[in-house]
Amino acid sequence: MELAAAKMIGAGLxxxxxxxxxxxxxxxxxxxxxxxxxxxxxxxxxxxxxxxGFALVEAxxxxxLLIAFLILFT
Amino acid sequence: xxxxxxxxxxxxxxxxQGRIYAGTPVGVHAADGVADGLLVPGRLQSVVExxxxxxxxxxxxxxxxxxxxxxxxxFTLFLFILMGNMLGMLPLPFGFTFTSHIxxxxxxxxxxFLGVTILGFYLxxxxxxxxxVPHGAPKVMLPLLVPIEVLSxxxxxxxxxxxxxxxxxxxxxxxxxxxxFIVTLFSYxxxxxxxxxxxxxxxxxxxxxxxxxxxYIFTVLTCIYLHDAIHMH
Numbered sequence: 001m002e003l004a005a006a007k008m009i010g011a012g013l014x015x016x017x018x019x020x021x022x023x024x025x026x027x028x029x030x031x032x033x034x035x036x037x038x039x040x041x042x043x044x045x046x047x048x049x050x051x052x053g054f055a056l057v058e059a060x061x062x063x064x065l066l067i068a069f070l071i072l073f074t
Numbered sequence: 075x076x077x078x079x080x081x082x083x084x085x086x087x088x089x090x091q092g093r094i095y096a097g098t099p100v101g102v103h104a105a106d107g108v109a110d111g112l113l114v115p116g117r118l119q120s121v122v123e124x125x126x127x128x129x130x131x132x133x134x135x136x137x138x139x140x141x142x143x144x145x146x147x148x149f150t151l152f153l154f155i156l157m158g159n160m161l162g163m164l165p166l167p168f169g170f171t172f173t174s175h176i177x178x179x180x181x182x183x184x185x186x187f188l189g190v191t192i193l194g195f196y197l198x199x200x201x202x203x204x205x206x207v208p209h210g211a212p213k214v215m216l217p218l219l220v221p222i223e224v225l226s227x228x229x230x231x232x233x234x235x236x237x238x239x240x241x242x243x244x245x246x247x248x249x250x251x252x253x254x255f256i257v258t259l260f261s262y263x264x265x266x267x268x269x270x271x272x273x274x275x276x277x278x279x280x281x282x283x284x285x286x287x288x289x290y291i292f293t294v295l296t297c298i299y300l301h302d303a304i305h306m307h
Contacts, residue, residue, distance in 0.1 A: 048294070051287065051290070052291065052294055052295075055237065055288070055291040059233060059237040059240070065244055066236065066240055
């Protein structure tokens with residue numbers, strides 16, 4: 001019984017990683033908006049970088065999800 | 075109209091017709107689409123040309139002109155992953171996202187990783203090892219920095235595969251969780267069940283975007299790794 005409870009708590013703790021991911025994604029897109037707002041002509045060039053950055057940051061969230069699943073189901 | 079790496083074709087469409095691969099589900103139809111090689115493309119040929127030019131532009135931007143030699147690999151990867159992601163979005167019995175299984179994505183990523191590493195050593199010999207030494211770093215820091223660089227290089231196949239796998243798995247799990255909400259809520263009150271239904275519809279649209287985006291990310295990162303192997307910085 002305690003093990004099951006500990007697993008739940010552990011999986012919950014694993015989601016703390018989303019703290020940093022939230023900051024990261026917010027940072028990327030706020031910078032993107034600021035950049036395009038200042039100089040709209042660079043949008044075509046900057047957008048792919050933003051998407052790559054977004055995917056890289058999002059991967060961290062998914063690693064956390066993976067850890068949570070590993071804790072819960074193994 | 076179309077730029078290709080090796081040689082300048084007289085009829086561009088003819089050349090790239092030979093580069094469509096039967097290994098992908100779309101490849102078979104794509105080959106049909108360009109079988110005529112019309113100068114003014116039809117609908118199917120337009121789709122194939124669009125995909126071709128999209129990926130060719132991606133390779134040129136991220137891996138440079140020399141990278142265009144490896145365009146067939148990147149194009150096949152892109153179509154394969156895109157079809158894998160999109161198949162799961164079909165509301166059909168055979169709608170199954172095979173990229174939501176780690177073994178599929180890891181095999182692809184490991185293939186890319188090994189291929190790029192071998193290419194790096196083939197092109198640069200042992201000089202490729204200097205790739206792990208950051209430029210302009212103080213000598214004192216090197217014993218610390220080089221292992222970090224090597225480690226970050228070696229986890230590439232893991233991060234590449236887990237990213238795709240997790241996105242596909244998490245997205246589909248999320249959709250099914252919300253679809254479960256509809257059933258549960260509907261059995262109590264019929265009317266408010268429209269809320270999770272609306273969320274599910276929105277998520278479905280979002281999943282289409284993610285399916286495309288993840289195929290794009292995988293191939294862009296492949297291009298960037300190719301760039302690292304070819305140019306080494």
